[in-house]
Amino acid sequence: xxxxxxxxETMKRELEARLAKLNAQYDAYRISEGSELDMMVGDVAxxxxxRQVFSLKDELEVRTRxxxxxxxxxxxxxxxxxxxxxxx
Numbered sequence: 433x434x435x436x437x438x439x440x441e442t443m444k445r446e447l448e449a450r451l452a453k454l455n456a457q458y459d460a461y462r463i464s465e466g467s468e469l470d471m472m473v474g475d476v477a478x479x480x481x482x483r484q485v486f487s488l489k490d491e492l493e494v495r496t497r498x499x500x501x502x503x504x505x506x507x508x509x510x511x512x513x514x515x516x517x518x519x520x
Contacts (some may be wrong), residue, residue, distance in 0.1 A: 436498070436499045439495060440496060447485065447488050450488060454485055458478050461475070461477070487512040487513040490512035
């Protein structure tokens, strides 16, 4: 298995783990009866987690097209993690 294929397998495992964690986090947030601040922090955490999962999924899709496609997307700053707006 070449380095790109190994990276793809690692990223798939990471994506599954992060998605499971995000789902659990969302479920906990949805049933929370905390203060308004707790709800705001929970909302931020769920939204940030979703952005991370999307970025990883996007990068995984690019990686499956081959190393050259990934390097091109990286150079052109087209990977989702390169475009995340931290403040909106």
